[in-house]
Amino acid sequence: MENFPVEILHRIFDNLDSETILLSIRPVCRLFRAVINTYNRYIFNFESISKSNFHLQCRLIRPENVISLILSNNEHIPDQISLFMSSVRLRQMTRLQSITFIGINELQLNNIVKRINLNSLTSFTLHIEKYDDRRKKTTLNFLSSIMAQSNLQKVELNIRNDRISEISWPVHCRIEHLIINENITFDNLCKILSSASQLHKLILKQDLPTMIDHRKLTSTFPQITSLTIEQLDVPIDRLESFLMLTPSLIYLKLIGKECVADGKRWEQFIQINLPHLDTFQFFMDVKKSIGQTREDLQIILDSFRSSFWIEYKKCFIAGELNIKRPHDIQLYTIPICKLTLKYELYSEKIFVYTTSDISPSTTENINELNLSLKMQIHDNTIPKQLLLRMNPLFPKVTKLQIEFECKPSLKSTKFFQSLIDVSRLVEVTLEKYSFDKGDEIVLCEIIHFIEQLPNLTSLTIHSMFCKYEMYPFLDNICSIIPRQIKYLQLAISKLDQIKMILDRCQYLSVVKFETTRLKLSAEITHWFTENTIDSTLTRQNGCDIIWIGKRKSPMIVNHKRIKSSDD
Helix, strand or coil, X not given: CCCXXXXXXXXXXXXXXXXXXXXHXXXXXXXXXXXXXXXXXXXXXXXXXXXXXXXXXXXXXXXXXXXXXXXXCCCCCCCHHHHHHHXXXXXXXCCCCEEEEEEEEHHHHHHHHCCCCCXXXXXXXXXXXXXXXXXXXXXXXXXXXXHCCCCCCEEEEEXXXXXXXXXXXXXXXXXXXXXXXXXXXXXXXXXXXHHCCCCCEEEECCCCCCCCCHHHCCCCCCCCCEEEEEEECCCHHHHHHHHCCCCCCCEEEEEEECCCCCHXXXXXXXXXXXXXXXXXXXXXXXXXXXXXXXXXXXXXXXXXXXXXXXXXXXXXXXXXXXXXXXXXXXXXXXXXXXXXXXXXXXXXXXXXXXXXXCCCCCCCCCCEEEEEEXXXXXXXXXXXXXXXXXXXXXXXXXXXXXXXXXXXXXXXXXXXXXXXXXXXXXXXXXXXXXXXXXXXXXXXXXXXXXXXXXXXXXXXXXXXXXXXXXXXXXXXXHCCCCCCCCEEEEECCCCHHHHHHHHHCCXXXXXXXXXXXXXXXXXXXXXXXXXXXXCEEEEEXXXXXXXXXXXXXXCCCXXXXXXXXXX
8 A cells, every 4th residue: 555656546535525535534544644645636615514524624724735615604604704714824825726705794805815825716706795895995906806817717706786897807808607696787797798708608697687788889799608597587679689799609598587488589589690509498487468278388389399499409398387377387498407496296287398209307407396285195195197107206306395385294205205316315494384283293204204314414394484383392303303414404492402402413513493582592502602612603583503513521401491471
């Protein structure tokens, strides 16, 4: 082993996360420790990590060996960025090629960028959560400096338009891939596109700008070859006017409302204005003034059955109509191009396709499923087409949200297994307007079922109203929480439940306790201060969020009953 080439070990490390390298491999032997100390391509992703492991990695880090850094302030890890700033020598981070700041505030941003070397940056992602106009000028100077970096290729901005509008974009900006998450004005967008002569891929996470004024334009933007627009909600004329500015498109994806319902019109527009377009994907919710029938849906789909669509573009379309809501239809390319989908199990639907050869991978892109249950689930009520499927309807779902709109009753796990590949599930959310005593059995059955899932790390049980209705059976729920989870969101009514959860869930990193009383919230803060070391606690929107530090042993619980008008 001593003669094993270090380069091969480093190549293996390239496929491992930093937590595995530093905390699992490094302690094995002196040889591994020496090899790891010379490894200089660390990718630190701190989006989801226990506080103890976070501290360990910060202590073991050699900042000059880090090439990628992801820091996040969110409900899963509150105030992580400040802790990182106080734990690591930022000035030694001289080789960073990729930086991602999620949920950062402007003061933190200003303090970090003064210390980090940006000269090697190829990718930059920024989401500002809290703004401070006193820092605005410094932020703009920093962003302008970032955009001028000669190696920068990819940028994602989740910041307000007033910040984007004052960025000084270099005349020959070298960005190739740009994602904009917030609304942006047409003038600002044109300003960016006019400067970014090498920008090939543009993703707009929001709707198109409200005003598209061609009188202000002297040229088009032929450098754009890939365009995605999400949350699209504009008249077809405005969309066409915008697309005429990007005549070199090879790839186009549209998600939103209304705009794609006439295949003949789109066929003519593409042939005249987008001659290079190879891939066209869309998912559209279309509202009609009168109720639609299968025949109406057939007429719409007929406009997508020409040889242009079927033979030349290989573009196959599906139309979907909910019989109980006949004014609303959905049109989408196959496979569905969205990552998130809402699925109503018992809604009676009509489907029409432009081809009879429907691929079994129609839903292969769906990563997050919002399942709406409006009826009770029994073996004899599960749709037969689901139970007869050889493979799950949604094979790649990792996040499942179940919205109970009725008194739930679950009698068969066949339902879940026919709908999704449960072995892939990472996050599960169970949500109802108001869980009460009558819901205890079904919640317990679902929790017992998901405890067997090998990849499950996150569980949320959320009552949108009257959380105190859950109090009579919270002890029972707390006693069966899946042992392997790292993130938990749940209402609690007394301190004993905290110890019950922490004793059971040894890997738990972050908890979000929904509490209706400020007195209980204060006692939760005191409990974690007394029973853990270095936990981070914040309160947001009626929830106590704790990034759990090192646990003391034994943990102490005040068994005195907490009086409350809710009890």
